[in-house]
Amino acid sequence: MTTLTDTRPSIIVDSVRKDFLLRHTHSMKEAFIGWMKRKKVGSSTFQALEGVSFEVREGESLAVLGYNGSGKSTLLKVISGVLEPDSGKVLTRGRVAGLIEVGAGFHPELSGRENVYLNAAILGMNAAETDARFDDIVAFSEIGDKIDQEVKHYSSGMFMRLAFSVAIHVELDILLVDEILSVGDAPFREKCKQKIAELTSQGKTMLIVSHNLGMVREMCDRGVVLRKGHKVFDGPIEEAIAALSQ
Numbered sequence: 001m002t003t004l005t006d007t008r009p010s011i012i013v014d015s016v017r018k019d020f021l022l023r024h025t026h027s028m029k030e031a032f033i034g035w036m037k038r039k040k041v042g043s044s045t046f047q048a049l050e051g052v053s054f055e056v057r058e059g060e061s062l063a064v065l066g067y068n069g070s071g072k073s074t075l076l077k078v079i080s081g082v083l084e085p086d087s088g089k090v091l092t093r094g095r096v097a098g099l100i101e102v103g104a105g106f107h108p109e110l111s112g113r114e115n116v117y118l119n120a121a122i123l124g125m126n127a128a129e130t131d132a133r134f135d136d137i138v139a140f141s142e143i144g145d146k147i148d149q150e151v152k153h154y155s156s157g158m159f160m161r162l163a164f165s166v167a168i169h170v171e172l173d174i175l176l177v178d179e180i181l182s183v184g185d186a187p188f189r190e191k192c193k194q195k196i197a198e199l200t201s202q203g204k205t206m207l208i209v210s211h212n213l214g215m216v217r218e219m220c221d222r223g224v225v226l227r228k229g230h231k232v233f234d235g236p237i238e239e240a241i242a243a244l245s246q
Contacts, residue, residue, distance in 0.1 A: 008093065010174055010205040011056040011079060016088035018049040018074055018229075048074040049229045051088070058093075061196075061206040063216040063237060065244050066226035072209045075226070076100055076178050079207065094173025094205075097123050099164055106159060108152035112143055115151055116166055123170045133169045140195075141165035142188065161188060168195050175199060178209040193219065213241055 022044050049071045056062050066072050077083040079090050080098035106115045116137055120130040138147050141161040151159065167175065175196070196219060200206055210216050216223065216237060223240025225233040233243035 007058040009055040009091075010058045010060075010093050011207065012089075012091040013052055013054050013075075013079065014089050014091070016049050016052045016075070016078060016085045016090060017047070018071075018078060018083060019086050020046045020048055022046050047229050049078070049085075049226075052226070052229070052231050053088075054224055054231065054234055056205055056207060058205055059200070059203040060222065061200050061208065061220045063220040063223040063240065064207065064209045064226065065216070065223050065240055067244075069228070070226040071229040072226055073100070073178055076176050076207065076209055080176050092174055095124050095171060096174045096176065097167040097170045097172040098176040098178075099167050100176060100178045106151050106163070109150060111149060112147040112151055112154070112158075112162055116147075116162070119163065119166045120170065123167065123172075125170055129171070137162075137165045137169050140169070140191075157185070157188075164192060168199065172199075172204060174205045174207070176207050179211070213244075217241070 052071070052075065054062075064072050064075060074083065076098065077100060078085050079092065080096060080100060082098070082100065107118060110118065116134065117127065117130050120133075121127075125133075138144075141158075141164075143158060143162055146154070146158065151162075154162075177196070193215065196206060196208075200219070206219070208216060208220060220237050222235065223233070223237045224231060225240050225243045233240055235243075
């Protein structure tokens with residue numbers, strides 16, 4: 001019988017560092033006056049991640065935990081390829097689908113139908129694959145006849161449902177989820193959890209960021225805890241949750 005210890009890693013995060021440049025202007029007026037007087041704008045560097053390393057095995061569900069500002073979302077963006085690390089490296093094996101920002105990649109002037117095809121293409125699906133899954137995507141999203149409306153008229157919940165539905169119907173190997181299950185009503189959140197559990201049972205790799213500790217207890221066996229950009233714990237989920245408040 002194959003166990004996780006026998007499988008290859010799906011994600012390798014190796015000594016990743018990510019910095020952001022912060023410019024210290026307090027208002028548009030101050031920035032304009034500084035520009036007029038040719039004054040240099042003050043700035044400093046914010047270290048979002050420093051030396052973060054871990055591996056996620058194929059078929060594993062990992063929770064990334066931490067309080068606001070700990071670097072969780074930055075880490076997911078680096079893993080997904082949205083951001084490049086300043087040093088270190090990230091390796092992923094297989095097709096990655098990321099749900100990192102609600103509605104990211106949606107064009108407001110396009111209809112829901114057109115955005116399904118656009119987002120599916122971004123995630124690596126061709127038109128024939130999307131055609132074959134389109135009805136399932138719409139049914140899961142519960143968008144109904146609004147699928148042909150421009151998405152600029154959608155609520156954030158409708159954005160989330162459609163974005164999540166597209167991502168989970170892709171032929172994916174790795175799914176990255178950042179707090180997206182906190183949006184929407186309780187029945188839809190439950191349906192999302194069931195779908196993620198189904199994907200996990202199929203051997204898909206999950207990396208989930210959430211403040212909902214009850215949810216991560218249900219869905220993850222292991223947790224990585226970040227604090228001010230540093231990894232401070234990596235181990236069983238209950239111990240990770242305990243380490244979060246230490």
